[in-house]
Amino acid sequence: MIVLETSNLTKKFGGLTAVNDVSMTLNQGDVMGLIGPNGAGKTTFINAISGLNPPTSGSVKMFGDDTTRLTPEKMCRLGLSRTFQIPSPFPKMTAIETVMTATIFGNESGKVKDPVDHSREMLDFVEFPMAETVVAEQLNTVQLKRLDLARALASNPRLLFMDELASGLSEGELNDIMRIINKISKKGISILMIEHIMQLIMAVCNRLLCIQFGTKIAEGLTQEVANDPKVTKAYLG
Amino acid sequence: MSNNIVSKFLNWMKSAAGFSITATIVIAVLASIASGPYLLVNTIVTGGMLALVATGLTLMLGVLNIAMFAHGEFFMIGSLTAYYVFTPISNYIGENPESFIAVIGPLIAMAGAAIVGAISGIVAEKLVFGPLRKRSTDNWVMNSFLLTVGLSMLLINLHQLIFGADFKGIVGYWTGMPVSIADVFISRDRAMAFVIAVIVVSLFWFFMTYTRTGMAIRAVSQDITGAQIVGIDIEKIVLLTISLACALSAVAGGSLLFMYPSYPTVGLEPLYLAWFVVILSGLGNILGAVAGAFMVALLKVITVEYIGAGWDFVVPSALIMLILIFKPSGIFGSDVRGALDK
Numbered sequence: 001m002i003v004l005e006t007s008n009l010t011k012k013f014g015g016l017t018a019v020n021d022v023s024m025t026l027n028q029g030d031v032m033g034l035i036g037p038n039g040a041g042k043t044t045f046i047n048a049i050s051g052l053n054p055p056t057s058g059s060v061k062m063f064g065d066d067t068t069r070l071t072p073e074k075m076c077r078l079g080l081s082r083t084f085q086i087p088s089p090f091p092k093m094t095a096i097e098t099v100m101t102a103t104i105f106g107n108e109s110g111k112v113k114d115p116v117d118h119s120r121e122m123l124d125f126v127e128f129p130m131a132e133t134v135v136a137e138q139l140n141t142v143q144l145k146r147l148d149l150a151r152a153l154a155s156n157p158r159l160l161f162m163d164e165l166a167s168g169l170s171e172g173e174l175n176d177i178m179r180i181i182n183k184i185s186k187k188g189i190s191i192l193m194i195e196h197i198m199q200l201i202m203a204v205c206n207r208l209l210c211i212q213f214g215t216k217i218a219e220g221l222t223q224e225v226a227n228d229p230k231v232t233k234a235y236l237g
Numbered sequence: 238m239s240n241n242i243v244s245k246f247l248n249w250m251k252s253a254a255g256f257s258i259t260a261t262i263v264i265a266v267l268a269s270i271a272s273g274p275y276l277l278v279n280t281i282v283t284g285g286m287l288a289l290v291a292t293g294l295t296l297m298l299g300v301l302n303i304a305m306f307a308h309g310e311f312f313m314i315g316s317l318t319a320y321y322v323f324t325p326i327s328n329y330i331g332e333n334p335e336s337f338i339a340v341i342g343p344l345i346a347m348a349g350a351a352i353v354g355a356i357s358g359i360v361a362e363k364l365v366f367g368p369l370r371k372r373s374t375d376n377w378v379m380n381s382f383l384l385t386v387g388l389s390m391l392l393i394n395l396h397q398l399i400f401g402a403d404f405k406g407i408v409g410y411w412t413g414m415p416v417s418i419a420d421v422f423i424s425r426d427r428a429m430a431f432v433i434a435v436i437v438v439s440l441f442w443f444f445m446t447y448t449r450t451g452m453a454i455r456a457v458s459q460d461i462t463g464a465q466i467v468g469i470d471i472e473k474i475v476l477l478t479i480s481l482a483c484a485l486s487a488v489a490g491g492s493l494l495f496m497y498p499s500y501p502t503v504g505l506e507p508l509y510l511a512w513f514v515v516i517l518s519g520l521g522n523i524l525g526a527v528a529g530a531f532m533v534a535l536l537k538v539i540t541v542e543y544i545g546a547g548w549d550f551v552v553p554s555a556l557i558m559l560i561l562i563f564k565p566s567g568i569f570g571s572d573v574r575g576a577l578d579k
Contacts, residue, residue: 052466072466073467073470088463089460090463091460100452106468
């Protein structure tokens with residue numbers, strides 16, 4: 001089953017074309033890596049799909065419905081969640097409150113019986129290293145990214161975007177995050193993740209999409225794309 | 238354990254918030270001993286009403302990032318509504334002084350003020366702020382500020398055009414003997430105005446802290462992108478926030494009708510005082526705004542008492558200039574914008 005499909009997606013900022021005519025498909029159960037050099041338009045591409053920065057032209061189909069230009073909150077209810085490269089927490093809320101916002105507003109009302117319990121489960125699921133009562137503004141980036149992930153999972157998504165979840169992690173933390181991504185995937189959530197760390201990509205992704213200067217240069221199975229001369233050239237120049 | 242609490246308290250005392258709250262209480266008590274307890278009573282009554290207007294202002298700033306200069310006009314709308322609702326009620330009470338309407342009539346007028354205030358807030362959002370939000374992407378603070386000034390002009394002149402420039406006031410809401418506390422006689426209207434302010438502000442705080450919608454408003458005020466992606470409908474929250482903020486201001490106008498009769502520019506004084514409060518306490522902090530309201534009220538009362546009646550705007554403004562120089566984020570302010578800081 002196709003979870004996400006973009007056709008000829010283009011995003012322009014004035015005269016600059018940040019995403020140019022990208023078409024791709026993501027199947028149910030995929031863990032797809034979105035790779036490309038810095039400034040290639042990866043985050044812009046994800047923002048265009050998720051409604052934060054609607055595309056200039058082209059269309060997006062999610063779970064079989066046309067979702068081009070839907071607002072982010074509608075997409076959240078459809079089953080799309082995301083994390084940010086720079087986490088976007090509620091600075092004055094505690095960890096559990098932050099996750100509860102997604103539990104309460106991201107699910108159909110009445111679907112989650114006990115929001116506090118559900119939120120606690122999510123924090124446990126991402127192995128949140130701090131107490132649930134800690135206020136978000138006191139967390140460091142690594143902890144914030146975990147919190148961001150817990151919040152993204154709390155709305156019970158079917159499709160998850162992760163934007164450089166692993167950047168800046170130590171070796172040990174990288175193994176933890178690898179295990180968590182595998183756990184998420186096992187829950188039946190399809191994943192599209194922007195990542196630079198090849199070690200992580202090779203370990204968890206089954207397919208890759210490579211973008212350079214806003215244009216798609218490769219899409220396919222991980223091994224094939226990683227060995228594609230065009231991709232190697234984009235990375236090594 | 239008790240040591241811990243004492244040291245925590247001492248630390249809090251050293252912070253700007255703790256110091257200024259303690260100083261306010263001490264000054265209030267000293268002034269009351271020196272000149273009589275009516276100072277304290279005046280401070281509390283003025284502060285209560287100011288808290289209502291300032292809370293609405295804070296909400297607009299914290300959630301929507303609008304520097305609202307039309308907030309006084311919603312105060313005016315509230316007092317105007319209360320006047321037109323209460324006048325027939327008052328006539329009826331004159332004929333039937335024993336009926337229960339004499340007790341709840343004023344409350345009906347204030348509820349009417351709140352409802353009309355909320356509706357006019359919704360109209361303002363639909364006609365003015367909503368369209369601006371769709372069109373203006375950069376320089377939102379400046380654009381929205383200019384818009385509110387324009388809205389203020391428009392509403393003042395509409396009042397003058399439709400209802401005339403004369404004073405539309407009432408003699409009083411509740412008849413009967415004044416309440417006496419510690420040898421100070423407070424008219425029933427003043428006492429009730431304070432009680433209403435306390436109830437409304439507490440309800441509002443409860444709403445913001447413990448309800449789902451309150452949580453959504455806080456989330457939007459702290460990070461709008463984060464709020465969007467967890468499924469919060471921003472448009473709905475914005476509409477609700479504006480109507481709530483305007484209703485708070487209108488309730489203040491309605492319940493103070495006995496002191497401030499309704500006329501076109503009645504809202505300017507509460508607006509300026511509320512801005513003093515907001516700047517003093519830090520932008521976008523509701524609990525800070527409540528504390529700040531009592532500080533500004535005390536400042537005003539003390540200035541009138543010891544310096545002279547004409548100076549009650551000069552001293553607060555001078556103080557605010559000093560605060561902006563030495564602590565630009567305000568006494569309770571933090572670097573992060575949030576409608577309900579903990």
